[in-house]
Amino acid sequence: MFYIVGLGLGGVKDITVRGLEIVRNAERVYLESYTSILPEDKLKLETFYEKPLIEADREMVEQSADEILDSAHEKDVVLLVVGDPFGATTHADILLRARDLNINTKVVHNASILNAIGCCGLQLYHFGETVSIPFWTDIWRPSSFLNKINQNKAIGLHTLCLLDIQVKEPTWESITKKKKEYQPSRFMEVKEACSQLLQIINKGEFEEVNYVSRECLCVGAARVGWPDQKIVVATLAEMADVDLGPPLHSMVIVGKLHPIEEQFLKQFFINKT
């Protein structure tokens, strides 16, 4: 059997009881190490699971799926992923590959930022399409995510913005070489995302109507589900100066507020006056 088990928001005890049983009984356990987990967590997880974990980076999951799936016909093999197993297309890929090889598969669900963001008090039913905000480079500065935020805002919906995570990304120079060299890991902060958004707005070149202004209300959420979770509500312009601390960060561009949402958000306002 091939299992994909969700780790939830990333604390060692965020795995479900069923997930833990599966991990402890498995022959081999892989830990997906590129979508969001922090490197220092591997040892904590191994200690708690009483099980060695094999790190599976992006290249391995995408290009060596058969190595992970090896012997899963007879034995139990587990791939651990942060959040819920269906947060990334890669996991659909490996499940399809397992099916092609006639390997039975099971998925153990868990919380992901897509539902846990509800902790800020915004109703999950009032969110539109989720967007991803990528790190800009000198020559690549996409702004298409603003169109989706506008599409949501036009009909009063909130937008969850997932902020870029770069773990084990090859350097530009080594991308075509056999021996890859890797950039240091980077996690986009809410203030960086806000700064990029402000630059797009200041430029003022919009394909369609723009509803996102400097005064637009945003929720910055850091380390959701962790003991030091931090949530701040501020305008876009204010948020560009807010330091929310260590990763992971996410952001919501707020749409139309319902009374109960407004009441809940109040506790997080940066300026409570």
Next chain:
Amino acid sequence: MFYIVGLGLGGVKDITVRGLEIVRNAERVYLESYTSILPEDKLKLETFYEKPLIEADREMVEQSADEILDSAHEKDVVLLVVGDPFGATTHADILLRARDLNINTKVVHNASILNAIGCCGLQLYHFGETVSIPFWTDIWRPSSFLNKINQNKAIGLHTLCLLDIQVKEPTWESITKKKKEYQPSRFMEVKEACSQLLQIINKGEFEEVNYVSRECLCVGAARVGWPDQKIVVATLAEMADVDLGPPLHSMVIVGKLHPIEEQFLKQFFINKT
């Protein structure tokens, strides 16, 4: 401390390890019994938790929050909810009430249908606003959810449709009386939701452009995360005749399909020819 702990998709072992520890150490544990849990599960949960559970119906959570929160200043009180704690506004209400009473609160997240629906292979980032489809009565036949589905479909997004759950609903006759009488529990099936949608379409009275036809692709998902989970992909017209078995059911009206989504969905097609 007042905790709201998510039970995930409802199997006893779907609670997280951290959630289980909190439950086992708590002074009192309430089980929210009206948004989706099935009555026969209470005993199973009590046996696994080694803890008695106090049933909290809608009236209790909405009107007697202070009874639940009693003594939570000094002792640990837990409210268990199916899915993730922020799936329903009621839970935001009771957290706000606790804050007003200066009681510390913590939330333990878990999977909910809002992210677990990814198991059908549709990418969670391609979903628009979620809709709820209510049971119709003889005199109340709302169709406004179709507008939202159309709004999503117009820009290529999928729509998760949450189907009505009626647990411990007072009868019309007893609604103003002191002694309430309750209707039997009802859980809307995918085929009933499809039949309501087909009636709206057949009537042909649309406020705006309608993109939902009899041939429109739908995903029916029953008992997501359970051992007997069932997923079927069919047209809306076909789905109105599909029996997906016991509750809970959810449905997705499919938007624009990406190649990997299409490939994943194929395994669930009702007509594989």
